[in-house]
Amino acid sequence: xxxxxxxxxxxxxxxxxxxxxxxEKIIREYGPLVIEGLKKLGHTIINVTPxxxxxxxxxxxxxxxxxxxxxKVDLLVSLHVNAFEKDRAKGCExxxxxxxxxxxxxxxxxEISKLGYVNRGPVKRENLYILKHTSMPSILVEPFFCDNKxxxxxxxxxxxxxxxxxxxxxxxxxxxxxxxxxxxxxxxIPSMPGVYSLPxxxxxxxxxxxxxxxxxxxxxxxxITIQDSEIEGNRIILTTRTxxxxxxx
Numbered sequence: 300x301x302x303x304x305x306x307x308x309x310x311x312x313x314x315x316x317x318x319x320x321x322x323e324k325i326i327r328e329y330g331p332l333v334i335e336g337l338k339k340l341g342h343t344i345i346n347v348t349p350x351x352x353x354x355x356x357x358x359x360x361x362x363x364x365x366x367x368x369x370x371k372v373d374l375l376v377s378l379h380v381n382a383f384e385k386d387r388a389k390g391c392e393x394x395x396x397x398x399x400x401x402x403x404x405x406x407x408x409x410e411i412s413k414l415g416y417v418n419r420g421p422v423k424r425e426n427l428y429i430l431k432h433t434s435m436p437s438i439l440v441e442p443f444f445c446d447n448k449x450x451x452x453x454x455x456x457x458x459x460x461x462x463x464x465x466x467x468x469x470x471x472x473x474x475x476x477x478x479x480x481x482x483x484x485x486x487x488i489p490s491m492p493g494v495y496s497l498p499x500x501x502x503x504x505x506x507x508x509x510x511x512x513x514x515x516x517x518x519x520x521x522x523i524t525i526q527d528s529e530i531e532g533n534r535i536i537l538t539t540r541t542x543x544x545x546x547x548x
Contacts, residue, residue, distance in 0.1 A: 302337060302467075303367040305377040305429065306330040306348040307439075313349075313359035316382035318446025320454065325445060330378045332460035336472025340464070345370045360428045368434050374403075375433050376467065381441035389447040390417030390544070394424040399436035407466030411442050412543030414462060415453050417536065419546075486518045 306326050308315035315322030334344050347366035349359050367375045381392065391411040393404035404421035412418035424430060430437045442459050443450035457473060464472045488496045493506040505514040511528030524536040535548040 300374065301343040301345065301370070301372045303345045303347045303370065303372040303375040303435075304330065304334050304337070305363045305367075305375065306346070307377055307379040308359075310349045310352050310359050311354040312356045313354065316380070316445055318382055318385065318444070319448055319451040320380070320445045322380040322382065322445050325380045325454070325456070326378050329442075329456035329459045329463075332457055332473075333376070333378065333463050336460055336464045337468070339472050340468055340470055342468070345372055347375070363429055364432045367437070368432075372435055374435055374467075375429070375437040376463075377429050377437065377439040378463075379439060379441050381444045382446045383444060385446050386448060389444050389450045390419040390546075391442045392419035392422050393441065394422045394427060394430065394439040395437075396423065396425055396427070396430040397436045400430070400438045403436070403438055403467060407438075407440060407463055409543075410462035410466040411459065412545065414455075414458050415538075415543055416443050416450060417544045417546060 307322075308326070309323045315326065334346065337344055345366065347363045347370075349362045351362075354362065363375075363377070381388070391408050393407050395401045395404045401421050401423070408418050408420050424439070427439060430439060440463060442463070443454065445451060461471050461473050464470070486501055488494065488503045489505070493508070494503055495506070496503045501517070503516050505516065506512075507514070510526065512524060512526040514522045514524050516522040521539050524534075524538065526536070527533040534546055536544055536546050538544040
């Protein structure tokens with residue numbers, strides 16, 4: 300497959316977000332790994348990132364789209380990192396405009412969520428220039444929020460790249476040394492304030508009052524979060540050892 304890869308932002312007036320981490324720096328850490336991995340699996344890669352440093356936003360977006368269209372690629376993947384307001388949103392999402400894009404978005408979100416990120420799922424965006432003006436299916440990947448501390452603490456460029464590649468192709472590119480591993484089951488009960496063991500010697504409840512949140516744990520990696528706070532809102536999240544996190548309500 301001939302794939303256009305866009306390392307988002309990074310030129311002139313087209314700048315990325317800055318939170319706990321810098322979006323442009325993050326993209327240029329995991330993005331080249333996506334390119335390397337896709338090439339390793341036999342795909343032809345066209346890097347459509349602008350090479351000039353003084354472009355306007357309109358020029359930057361047009362360059363990426365025109366490069367993808369002129370090279371007649373099968374797919375364009377624009378790589379980014381999300382941002383909203385400090386610690387008010389988290390998780391992975393992939394933006395799309397076409398049915399093909401939606402299918403890829405679902406697969407990529409599923410893979411990234413296995414790293415422990417909340418699965419926000421596919422988001423249809425009909426007003427994004429890079430999705431609207433390409434002649435092939437296009438997606439924009441937002442693997443996590445750079446202004447959320449919890450998301451940033453999980454960040455590993457190779458794991459993110461590997462998950463995106465798996466979502467796109469069904470294969471890990473770095474299986475030999477870097478395939479995401481599943482942690483061992485840990486039934487130990489943390490010794491800290493706000494943690495209460497359940498009868499029977501397995502499981503515990505963790506109360507995080509400042510976040511308006513209660514976590515009901517089977518073990519360290521399998522738990523249900525019930526939360527009602529001004530920052531995060533009212534919601535229920537299921538986190539499992541092998542499937543990652545998903546907002547249930």
